[in-house]
Amino acid sequence: MRQEIFNRSDFTECPSCHTPVLVKTYPALSQTVKVKPAENIGLDTEASCFFHAQKKAEVACSSCGRYLCSLCDIEFEGGHICAACLAAGKKKKKIKNLETHRVLYDSIALAAAIIPMITVWLTIITAPVSIYIAFRYFRAPTSITGRTKIRFILAIMISSLQLTGWSFLLYRFLK
C-alpha cells in the first residue's frame, strides 16, 4: 500500500482497487524488533538453561523456578515464565489473559427458564434444570468483560415461580 494514503483525516481512494479507504498506521508498523541471541555457556561454572544445556541461563521461571536461557524465557504480565508453565496455566485456566473461550452458564440458566415458557408445559422439566444450572455454576466465571450474577438470580426466581405454579396446579388436581 502506498504511504501517501496513510493517516489521512478522511477517506482516500485506494490506488489499487479504487475503494475509499481510511488507513490509520501506528509506530509499530515501522519499528524493527531487535532480538537478543541466546548465549552459549563459556565456563563450566555458569548455570545452564533447563531446556538447552548448552545455553547460558538468564533468568529463573517465576512459577517453577527452572533456569531459562533468553530463548526459553517468556515475558508475561511483567514476569518471566517458561513455556511449560504457560501451557499449564492455560490448561488449568489460571491465567486469565490466556483464556480464549468461556461458557456463559448464567445465560444458559436464564434461557432455560424463559424460552420454554412459550409452550408452558415444558417448564415442568426446564425449571428444575434451570435451578440446577444456576446453583451448580453460580460461582463459575461468567463473561470476561465483567457481568453481575443477576441472570442467575433471575433464572432462580423465574424457575421457582414456575415450580410454585406447577405445585399449586398439582395440589388442585389431586384435591
Added chain:
Amino acid sequence: MADKEYQKLPGGGTKRKAFLDVTRTRASLWMGKDHLLYQLSTGFTEDYKRFYYGDIQSIVVCKTMRFMVWNFVLSGIAIFCGLLAVALKHNIYASPVLYTVAFFFFLFFGINLAMGPTCICHLYTQVSEEELYSLKRIRTARKALKILTSRIEEKQRVATTSDISSSTFVHRSGDQP
C-alpha cells in the same frame, strides 16, 4: 466503585458466514489495560482474541456499498407497497396491510439512513489480520478509532524498540528451541 477491567468500545455487529445464516455471532470490542479484546459471542459461549496495543500496526477502514444497496431495497419496497396501497384504496383488507408494510419499510429505511454509510474494518499486526465485525458503520468506526488511536499511540510511545513485540511472548533469539 472499582474500575472495570474492560471498557466497551462503540460498535457492535454480527458475524455471519452467509446472508441467510441462522447462527449469528455477536462481535464487540473491549479496551483492556494493555490489550484490545475482540469478543465473539453466540449468547451462550464467548470466544476471545487479544491484540496487544504494542503489536497493532494499522487499522484499515474500507467504505462499502452495503449502505446504498439497503437504501435502494428498503425504499423500493416501501414505495412499491405505498403505491399499491393507494391503487387498492377501495379494498378494505389489502390497503391497511400494505400501508403498514410500507410504513415499516420506510422506518427501516430511515434507521439505515440515520446510521450512516457502512464499512469494513480490518486490524493488522505483524503476523495477523482480523476483520472487526463490530465496526460496520463509518461513524462508529471513526469514534472507536479515535479512542483506540490515543491508547495505542500512548502505549507504543512508551514501549522501547525491543518491547514492541513483547506484550505476550518474547523469544529473544532467532534460534529454534
